[in-house]
Amino acid sequence: MTQLLDKPVALKPPTSPAERTAHRRAFLEWIAVHSLGIAVALFFTLPFLFVLLTSLMSDSQALSRDLIPHTWEWDNYRRVLDTPGFLTWWRNTLFYAVLGTALTVISSIPVAYALAKFRFRGRNLALMLVISMMMLPPQVIIIPMYLFWAKQLDLSGTLWPLIIPMAFGDAFSIFLLRQFLTTIPDEYLDAAKVDGCGDLRTLLKVVLPMAKPGIAAVALFQFFYAWNDYFGPQIYASENPGAWTLSYGLESFKGAHHTDWNLTMAATVLVMAPVILVFFFAQKAFVEGVTLTGVKG
Amino acid sequence: MKTVSTVSTVSTYTLRAKHRRSTLRTLAFLSPWLIGFSVFFTYPLISTVYFSFMQYDGFKPPSWTGTKNWSYVFEHYPLFWPALRNTLWLVVIMVTLRVAFGLGVGLLITKIKTATGVFRTLFYLPYLAPPVAATMAFAFLLNPGTGPVNSILEKTGLPAPGWFNDPTWSKPALTLLALWGIGDLMVIFMAALLDVPKEQYEAAELDGATPWQRFRYVTLPNISPIVMFAVVTGVIQTMQYYTQPLIAGKVASGVIQGAGTQFEPGYPDKSTLTLPQLVYNLGFQRFDYGSACVVALVLFTLSMAFTALLMRRKGGLIQAGDR
Numbered sequence: 001m002t003q004l005l006d007k008p009v010a011l012k013p014p015t016s017p018a019e020r021t022a023h024r025r026a027f028l029e030w031i032a033v034h035s036l037g038i039a040v041a042l043f044f045t046l047p048f049l050f051v052l053l054t055s056l057m058s059d060s061q062a063l064s065r066d067l068i069p070h071t072w073e074w075d076n077y078r079r080v081l082d083t084p085g086f087l088t089w090w091r092n093t094l095f096y097a098v099l100g101t102a103l104t105v106i107s108s109i110p111v112a113y114a115l116a117k118f119r120f121r122g123r124n125l126a127l128m129l130v131i132s133m134m135m136l137p138p139q140v141i142i143i144p145m146y147l148f149w150a151k152q153l154d155l156s157g158t159l160w161p162l163i164i165p166m167a168f169g170d171a172f173s174i175f176l177l178r179q180f181l182t183t184i185p186d187e188y189l190d191a192a193k194v195d196g197c198g199d200l201r202t203l204l205k206v207v208l209p210m211a212k213p214g215i216a217a218v219a220l221f222q223f224f225y226a227w228n229d230y231f232g233p234q235i236y237a238s239e240n241p242g243a244w245t246l247s248y249g250l251e252s253f254k255g256a257h258h259t260d261w262n263l264t265m266a267a268t269v270l271v272m273a274p275v276i277l278v279f280f281f282a283q284k285a286f287v288e289g290v291t292l293t294g295v296k297g
Numbered sequence: 298m299k300t301v302s303t304v305s306t307v308s309t310y311t312l313r314a315k316h317r318r319s320t321l322r323t324l325a326f327l328s329p330w331l332i333g334f335s336v337f338f339t340y341p342l343i344s345t346v347y348f349s350f351m352q353y354d355g356f357k358p359p360s361w362t363g364t365k366n367w368s369y370v371f372e373h374y375p376l377f378w379p380a381l382r383n384t385l386w387l388v389v390i391m392v393t394l395r396v397a398f399g400l401g402v403g404l405l406i407t408k409i410k411t412a413t414g415v416f417r418t419l420f421y422l423p424y425l426a427p428p429v430a431a432t433m434a435f436a437f438l439l440n441p442g443t444g445p446v447n448s449i450l451e452k453t454g455l456p457a458p459g460w461f462n463d464p465t466w467s468k469p470a471l472t473l474l475a476l477w478g479i480g481d482l483m484v485i486f487m488a489a490l491l492d493v494p495k496e497q498y499e500a501a502e503l504d505g506a507t508p509w510q511r512f513r514y515v516t517l518p519n520i521s522p523i524v525m526f527a528v529v530t531g532v533i534q535t536m537q538y539y540t541q542p543l544i545a546g547k548v549a550s551g552v553i554q555g556a557g558t559q560f561e562p563g564y565p566d567k568s569t570l571t572l573p574q575l576v577y578n579l580g581f582q583r584f585d586y587g588s589a590c591v592v593a594l595v596l597f598t599l600s601m602a603f604t605a606l607l608m609r610r611k612g613g614l615i616q617a618g619d620r
C-alpha cells in the first residue's frame with residue numbers, strides 16, 4: 001500500500017496556488033481511481049479466495065457459516081485425487097484438449113491463409129459462411145450429428161465425435177487466424193514468389209513464422225474450449241464413465257458428495273488450476289487474441 | 298488475376314490452364330473446411346429440417362407427421378415459452394449489464410496508473426474459469442444455507458435472498474456470475490479506448506468540457522462500433538447460454554446424477570430454462586428427436602438473424618481485418 005502511494009507524492013512540490021489545486025485534484029483522482037480499482041479487484045478475487053478457503057476446511061466446518069478454516073485440511077486434495085475416476089477424467093480432458101488443438105491448428109491454417117491472401121470468386125461468401133458456422137449454437141445440429149456418430153459410426157461413449165471434426169477446420173480458429181494473416185503485408189508473399197517459392201512453401205517458410213502470435217492465440221482458445229467443454233462430453237461420453245472429462249465428471253462428483261462442499265470446492269480448484277497456469281505462461285498471446293476477436297472498427 | 302487481361306500475347310489456352318491451376322490451388326487449401334462445412338454444417342442443418350417433420354424416437358424408423366412437432370412445441374410443450382421469456386430477460390438485462398460493466402471496467406483499467414498489470418490480470422482471470430467450475434463455485438458462494446455471501450449479508454443486516462433456489466433471484470444470480478467473467482469485454486473495450494485520438498480529448502478540455510461531457514461527446518462516439526459489437530455478440534452468446542444455467546439448476550435442486558434422464562431442467566420453477574436446454578430435454582431425455590429439431594430451428598433462426606446484423610454493420614467483422 002505505502003509503495004503504491006509513493007508516486008503522486010513524489011512529484012516536484014507545487015509552487016503557485018493554481019498549480020497546487022491542480023496537483024491536489026490529480027492526487028484525489030488517483031486515490032479515487034485506485035480505491036475503485038481495489039473494490040472491483042475484490043469482486044473478481046474474493047470468489048476464488050472463498051472457494052480456496054472452503055476447500056481446506058474439515059468436513060464438519062464446511063457445513064458451518066465460517067469463512068476461515070480452523071484447521072487446514074490439505075488432505076482434502078488427496079481425497080479428491082483418490083476418488084475413482086478423477087485421474088481418468090484428467091487424462092481424457094488432456095487428450096481431448098491437446099489432440100483437438102493440434103488438429104484444429106493444422107487444418108485451419110491453410111483455410112485461413114486462402115481466405116486471407118488468395119483472390120477467388122466467392123471469397124466473401126466463404127468468409128460469411130465461416131462466420132455463420134462460428135455463431136451457430138452447437139445444439140442446433142446436435143440431433144443429426146448425434147445420430148450420425150452414435151447410430152451410424154457407433155462412436156458414442158467416446159470423445160472421438162468431438163475430436164474428429166476438429167481435423168476439418170474450426171470456424172472460430174479460421175476466422176481468428178484469417179484476421180491475423182490479413183495484417184501480414186503482401187510484399188513478403190510477393191518476394192517469396194519471386195524467389196521461386198510455391199504457395200505451400202510460402203505458407204510454411206514465410207507466413208507461418210510471422211503468424212506465430214496468431215497461431216498461439218488460436219491454439220490457446222481451442223485448448224480452453226476443449227478443456228471447458230461440457231455439452232459435447234455430456235452428449236457423447238455420458239454413457240461411459242471411462243470417457244468422461246473433468247467438466248462432466250465434476251458435476252457427478254458434486255452429486256456423489258452433495259453435502260461435502262469442501263471436497264467439491266477442492267475438485268473445483270483442481271479443474272480451474274491448469275487453465276489459470278496456462279494463462280500465466282501465455283498471457284500475452286491470449287490477450288492479443290481476445291483483442292483480435294474484438295476487431296477494431 | 299487482373300493483370301492477365303493486359304498481357305495480350307499469352308494465348309487463351311495457357312490463360313485458362315493458369316486459371317484452372319489457381320482454382321485447384323484454392324480448393325486444395327480450402328479442402329479441410331469444405332469437407333467440414335458439408336459434413337458438419339450443411340448436412341446436419343438439412344437433416345434437422347427433415348427431422349422436424351418426422352416422428353422419431355431413435356428406435357422405430359422415422360415417420361412423416363407434417364407440422365405436428367411444430368404445433369406441439371409452440372402450443373403444448375410446457376417449457377418452450379418460459380425458455381423464450383428467460384432468453385428475453387437475459388438479453389435485456391444480462392447483456393446490457395455486461396456491456397455496461399465491461400465498459401466501466403475497461404475505462405477504469407485505462408485510468409489505473411499503478412500496478413496496472415496486476416489489476417488487469419485480476420480483472421481478467423475469472424473469464425478463464427471453466428464454466429462448470431465457475432458455476433459450481435457460485436452455487437456454493439450463493440447457497441442460502443451456509444454460503445459466504447449470505448453469511449456476510451445477514452451479518453450486515455441486509456436481506457439474504459435465496460439466489461439459485463428462488464425463481465425471482467436465479468437469473469440475477471446468473472447475471473452476477475456473468476459479470477464476474479467480464480474479462481473478454483474488458484480487454485476489447487480497453488483496446489478501443491486506447492485507440493481514441495488523444496487530440497480530441499485535448500480539444501474537449503480546452504473547450505472546458507466536464508469529464509462526463511468528455512465521455513459523452515468524445516469517448517462514446519469513438520467506441521460506439523465496439524459497443525454495438527459487444528451487444529450483438531452478447532445476444533448471440535445468450536442464444537447459446539447452456540452450461541451455466543443447467544449446472545446452477547442441477548446443483549441448487551440437489552438432483553445431480555451422471556447421466557440423469559429424470560432431471561427436469563430449469564430449476565427453480567423453469568426460471569433458468571434456455572432454448573439450448575430444451576433441445577437436450579426433448580432429444581436426449583424425452584427421445585422426441587422431431588420436436589427437438591423444431592426448437593433447434595428456432596434457435597438457428599434467432600442466432601442467424603443476429604449474425605446477419607453483425608455482418609451488415611458498417612466496417613463490420615469482414616472488413617476489419619482488411620484495413
